[in-house]
Amino acid sequence: MATVHINGAAVDIGDEKLNLVQAAKKAGVEIPSYCWHPALSVVASCRMCLVEVGEKKPDGTVAMQPRVVPACQTPAKDGTVVNTISEKSKYAQERTLESLLLNHPLDCPVCDKAGECGLQDYTFRYGRATTRMIEEKNTPPNKDYIGDNVTLFTDRCIMCSRCVRFTREISGTSELQILNRGHHAEIDIFPEEPLNNKLATNVVDLCPVGALCSKDFLYKQRVWFLKTQQSVCADCSTGCSTHLDYNKDIVYRLRPRDNPQAQGHFMCDEGRLDYEYVNAKERFQQPLARVEGKLTPQAWEKLGPQIRSELVGLARKKGDAIGAVLSPFLTVEEAYLLAKLMKSIAPKARLYLGYVPVRGKDDQYPQDRQGNPVGPAKFTIRAEKCPNRRGVEAVLRQLQGEVLPFETAVRDAGNGTLQALFVTAGYSPNAGQWYQTAQLESLKKTPTLIVQDLMPSTLSAEAKYVIPAATWAEKDGVFVNHANLAQAIHWAVRPGWFGRTDGQVFADLMERRGLLNAEGLRKELAAEIPALAPLAGNLGEQGVKLR
């Protein structure tokens, strides 16, 4: 038990090992800092977090140190006294900010970081509005090219060295370095060695100013127009927690959201940049049905009951002649609903797990220049390129009794066992092609082939009915990652003209009334499926572990 006194208020930090920045945060006090980051080594070089500290003796007297100390480097101990608002602390912080702005171009109006910039924020809170320097600023030229996804505006850099430490400590690839000395120091790559590792764009999030910018997001949108929703990356089974930034039904970018239970602080470029398909114009906008050999748009109010009665009719003839493929891109709730839908029509209906995309091996970081992992893993891009295999499997195990793989669905379709097959897909482009030509030949033998997908494909071209699918950006629900961590995703943009998520489609087909409520549905499925029982409670921002 340790008590730290921050600006006169005592705060109990328990047995945690914290520095003064973290301890102050617990007391609700912000100590400004740039170079410090919880995932990186401490360098204490930006000197933004200078504070006065002292020690409270057991007899109640306080002895303050004559010097200011960097809060990031100073461990919080029992009896530590911190004053962040004393004359000395404020003087040190103000002077550091003045120094940082001396050679900063102040080109906020054209800077992509404006609005979420650490330098702007702290200057507003701790700095001064005018400069005392009348000399010319140093204007190092911007770098032509440092990597495919990241661009460097050298003059905006405040030399916190977070990016350099990231490439050395997290990705391990060490592309970035500091050149020159003193006020001419700058960040650069080694000649002919661009910053192209798979975690590269994290340096943009780490950069407290607008020096490192994402080429993907550059000049697309001012950040103050963006709204943010909590989401989870769907591109591999790591299930990185993300911030989804959107405006007017367009997704603009994904950023990692700190979650020690999931991935930590970062995310890979593969997942980060794989969102364009959400905004794609080519997506299905309305349900289609084959009329006189041609897929024609239909009103859902008419088509829904038609599909249902067709399934019911087929099931009446032969109970196990209908089936559904549950894509690992469905949320747990959706998988549950689809499974319940099929089983309510025919208890013997067959439920299959959709194709599980696996590519290569798990990609573990930090790694050396040859790509071999070094030391304990700090970030892993997983080979399984889908977000919810485990969640769907949990549903299948309970409602089907076993997990029938996609190949079984193909076989059953090929040998004529199935009269109707409801195939859900919704694969992200990063998952790759999810069926092979031979599999297509088998699948299309099913007389009533219902395909629910994002975009037209050779499979949807063979379908009797096509229903638009929704992406993770458009729905509420739960994904279960590789480590059985169940995390909630939330909708941010609307699913096109059709306006229905996959779950809503299943609910409509089940003749459930009203709009889908993911939370209520979770309570329902948690009661029915013991493995998913923890989903009944509040999932919070970081999710809950199953089992």
Add this chain to the structure above:
Amino acid sequence: MTEFEPVLLKRISKKASPSLDAYRADGGYRALTKALNEMTPAYVVDSVKASGMRGRGGAGFPCGVKWTFLPKDHPGPIYLCINADESEPCTFNNRILMEEDPHQVLEGVVLACYAIGAKTAYFYLRYEYGRAYRALQKAIDEMYAAGLLGKNIMGKGLDCDIFLHRGAGAYICGEETGLIESLEGKRGWPRIKPPFPAIEGAFRKPTIVNNVETMACVTHIIDRGADWFKSIGVPPDPKNPRDAGSYGPKLYCISGHVNNPGCVELPLGVTVRELIDKHGGGVWKGRKAKGVIPGGISMGIMTEAEFDTPLDFNGPGKVGCLGLGTAAITVFDDQTSIVDVLYGIARFFAHESCGQCTPCREGTGWMMKILDRMRKGLGRVEDLKILDDVAKSIGIMPGTTICGLADGAGWPIKNAVQKFRSELEEYIRKGERSTAASLQMVGAH
């Protein structure tokens, strides 16, 4: 008062040969023989501690006390680093010792290794000292050949290796943790402390960093005893409870506008005036001195009126300077513009700031730019206030930066604004322009 007889420069002033044989003929390696035969390592440490010798590198930390900071019963390895990155401007006392009498230094190194239990010593030599490099390497080769280095020295079971490591010419690598980083092959960026090098230094092992002159003094302390060392110099100032006294002989470097620049050895506590008039042959061209930079440019500036200040570890502080530093005085005459002096200093620090800590990185550059503008006749009186404030905020206020470079960069500016204020104001008011040729950074930096 009898004339002080040089100790460290004894052989050098006689122009004695730097070879091992000549050094031995003059009583060399007597101290090492004595230590290995009669003294335990702890006894050597205690002797150095008892002598009260403070480090000769600039900070003046008691050497024996530093040695005791090493963890007890450490399984090793423990390293000794010799700081021969003598890059403080106008300082050349180490250079003379290394070039002219390397064995005196190296004997001290082996003694120190014996005392602290180090089997490896790294001699971090600044790149520009080519002659010192060759002299040291030759001396080290001689020592290996004579069994004074390597395994089982003098049959007493002491193993010791000395590696000469040449720096690449950065001032900051003279800071002890910057030196260690550089030695490890990294950018010479000072480390955050704690841990201090004595706990975790080079290659994450306990490390002691000592100056070259300190090592030479160790040789003589072991040879002649701590009491002899303590009989030279100045006892602690009773008025200053933090003064640990200034004992022993010290090499003073005299440079700048004097008739006889050079390096002299004197007991600590000699005054600036005596150094200039008696040992430096007076100010050149019959002029008067305007001021002096005592102990390297990081220590501040003294005016002519302050020339009676004794140069010991306590003296310069009494007239507002930072400390003794390297005891290298640089004299500038009354026709030198203080703005030119300051610009030269500010330019040096702006060039040598490593760029790690914000206040120093940006502040040193800013001070240089202000002074550059001033010398172009565009100064403003409020610039003096800004200079003083920048100097205070980048380093003089304790704790603002990781190492002491910014402290050193701020001190001469602060001193000058205080002590030469009327001259600076006059310069600004008249809109004078500097007539001095632009100070070019040559060679070393």
